[in-house]
Amino acid sequence: MSEDAILVRRILQGDSSAMRELVSRFQREVYGLCVRYVGSPHDAEDISQEVFVRVFRSLKSWDANRPLRPWISRIAVNRCRTWLANRPKRPEPVDFLHETPARLIEDDSRELVDEIQKALDLLRPDYRGVFTMFHEQGCSYDEIAEVFDRPVGTIKTWLHRARTEILSYLQNRGMVPKDESAESNTLQTE
Amino acid sequence: MNEFNPSPEPNLSPECTENARRIQRFLDGESNWDTPQLLQHRLTCQQCRTLLRTAKVLQAGLQNFPPPRPSPDFTNKVLARVEQESPRFVNTRSSSRRYSRYSWGAFAAVGMALSLFLGWFTFNLVLTTQVKRSPIPPTQLAKLSLPQEANTPQPKPLGEKARETRGLFLNVAKNRLERTQRQADLLAAMTPKKEGEEDANPDTLAEAKNGMNRAIEPFTGTARRALEFFNPRPSAPPK
Structure with missing residues (x-):
């Protein structure tokens, strides 16, 4: 029996420490996904709490043969x-980075992070969700496809479009160095 | 459009399209080496060079990208909310026991009510059927008929309504007979008898006397026929 299945069984038996463990294990992913999706940390926290309430209500219907994380992410x-x-048409712009505790980063990096965040805010919500799950949470294409209930090809398309839009935004914002060295013009990844 | 060329632009050359595809794989984290043709193309295409540098900037930025973190008391808030909105879930074991007990009790109550209803229905059905089917036995009918002389044949068993009607009819006939007899006696007393003269209606008087003796003989022909219908008698003796 997998770890997830053991944890769920403990929860269904009424183990409150198991409930706390589940929330602790998945709170960052759920909250991260929600805050990227909706843009507001306050709303994201409310939504995240709702997500976990629904998770506990629906635990009996979870298939023990499948991993828990995509199932929870799908609910989120x-x-x-x-x-x-259901929200109003014009969302209020929120300076996410000032409200979220973050690691200490240098000014240049902070500026780049700000620009990346702004570029993300301009994306379509589904594109934003896919980008977050892949680059922040390290989910695979298959997992993301299961969460969004779409084919893998569609997820790849969404992710590539998101990247293209972010790259275009960064170019327009002048975030691309003008270093024309040979190294900067080659891939050479291992 | 396909997964390797998700955003085809009609103005891009095949080399530019290949460059874009490799950059996507680069951002996917896959091992990626340039072909000599692609390197050569980038030397001449500024757009592809810029795109590659931008992808490297993005990758560097994502490494420093701070992941969103919930508030420190997020877990407590979630558990409090779960307890508030789904209190049954907090203690699932006892709730499931309560549910099990309630469900068995409900089943037992429904079963008992159903069995009582079926029993009452069946009892009423059987009772009604027995009342309809049971005829009055002949022995009881015989007891209900009027007493008759020993030599006369036993009349046919009559229904209850017929017996009531005959009873009423006989009472009326008897009353009229008595009145008629009184009238006849009075008339006889008032009228002197002549020699050789017989009674005005000897048959009637005789029949009336016979009726008085028999207690069932009616006065009028219609009544007589009705009585014969109810109580057939043997043929009248010759006069």
Whole structure:
């Protein structure tokens, strides 16, 4: 029996420490996905709490043969979509980086991070969600496809479009160095 | 459009398209080496060079990108909310026991009510059927008929309504007979008898006397026929 299945069984038996463990294990991913989706940390926290309430209510219907993380992420995505569909048309711009505790980063990097964040805010919500799950949470294409209930090809398309838009935004914002050295013009990854 | 060329632009050359595809794989974290043709193309295409540098900047930025973190008391808030909105879930074991007990009790109550209803229904059905089917036995019918003389044949068993009607009819006939007899006696007393003269209606008087003796003989022909219908008698003795 997998770790997830053992944890769920403990929860269903009424073990409150298991409930706390589940929340601690997945709170960053759920909250991270929600805050990227909706853009507001306050709203993201409310939505995240709703997500976990629904998770506990629906635990009995979880398939023990499948991993828990995509299932929880799917609930989070659905809740975010519902929230976005019900919210007012014009969301208020939020300076996310000032409200979120972050690691100490240098000024140049901070400026780049700011620009990347702004570029993300301009993306379509689903593109934003896919980008976050791949680059921040390290999910595979298969996992993301399961969360969004789309084919893998569609997820790849969404991710590539998100990257293209971010790259275009960074170019327009002048974030690309003019270093024309040979090294900067080759891939050479291992 | 396909997964390797998700955003085809009609103005891009095949080399530029290949360059874009390799940059996507680079951002995917896959091992990626330039071909000599691609290196050569980038030397001449500024757009592809810029795109590659931008992808490297993005990758560097993502490494420093701070992941969003919830508040320190997020877990407590979640558990409090779960307890508030789904209190049954907090203690699932006892709730499931309560549910099990309630469900068995409900089943037992429904079963008992159903069995009582079926029993009452069946009892009523059986009772109604027995009342309809049971005829009055002949022995009881015989007891209900009027007493008759020993030599006369036993009349046919009559229904209850017929017996009531005959009873009423006989009472009326008896009353009229008595009145008629009184009238006849009075008339006889008032009228002197002549020699050789017989009674005005000897048959009637005789029949009336017979009726008085028999207690069932009616006065009028219609009544007589009705009585014969209810109580057939043997043929009248010759006069």
